[in-house]
Amino acid sequence: MARSDTVPAASCENLEGNLGWGLGVLSRALADAGRAATADVPGGPRGFQVLFTAADGRIGTQLAVARKLGIDRTVMTYLLDDLERAGLLQRSPDPNDRRARRLTVTPAGLQLLADLEKRMSAVEDELLGELDEHERRSFRESVRRVAVRLDAGDRAIQCQLAGQPDAAPTPP
Amino acid sequence: MARSDTVPAASCENLEGNLGWGLGVLSRALADAGRAATADVPGGPRGFQVLFTAADGRIGTQLAVARKLGIDRTVMTYLLDDLERAGLLQRSPDPNDRRARRLTVTPAGLQLLADLEKRMSAVEDELLGELDEHERRSFRESVRRVAVRLDAGDRAIQCQLAGQPDAAPTPP
DNA sequence: TATTGTTATACTCTATAACTATA
């Protein structure tokens, strides 16, 4: 009764081996450190990501940016209001589809963004400090590949995962 | 003006290379799929994690579990109320410190937990489907090591990150 | 006095619905 009653028949030996726990810890740490590093940015870490995505230019409209970042479109409105009011970004009607708004980062926004990228990069390296350079590169690359597939790749996968947890894994 | 105005002086080429974006996508996907896979558990994915941690036995009291999982202690109360009401878990006063409550997972809880671990494991493997087996093991191990250091290791690191983003990285 | 846990309250985010304008 010393142990056999407290140790469950777990497929995973301990909590630390649980991916959900690990990603939770990592995400919280990144969010906390990110909030501190983006204290001067409206919207915090999310404001930074919006600036970053808008500056990239390939994702032009505000709805596309919102989808890419997992931000609700109604939340996006307030976020952009704040960023625009701070003079970091501008909305303008898309000439091809006048319903949509194109996002343009102002010179002030680009300048802040360059600084933010340095800060966030430092934060990330600090968080991943446990890993050596090779492991770090490998880790970043894995995250990138997994995320790209989850994001653009197959939305079908997410639907499958969300809809039928016990269903057969091989649909035609 | 065709490009030089839209492409910023970014240290990271594109959004996909951004760790924050990648972890965001991955965490959201895991949360979504986890919610679906734990639809029958009070508290959803978090309820599963509490069960898992409590069943491990090494982290006995409810406050310790809450800290380990990044759950506010006031939220923990409601969470445990639900889990206890569902007959999955029990609270009992710690004989060594009668302020604290020890958590015991009931047989029904252990049975559900075993099933949940299978479900969550399947969800995780599906999410990491982009990686081959070796990469997957390596990725999980990296997450584990990074999280363990962030969690127990040095809370000083988190304080440093959170407190002074621009400060010198080598305090005495 | 400090800490664990609970409760009640207030606040912040997020989701829902309704509306405008374009397509």
Next chain:
DNA sequence: TATAGTTATAGAGTATAACAATA
């Protein structure tokens, strides 16, 4: 009719503060 964006409202989730019991 459907979509991009906005606005207002309601709801979920979270944090804050006060309290009781124990250390």
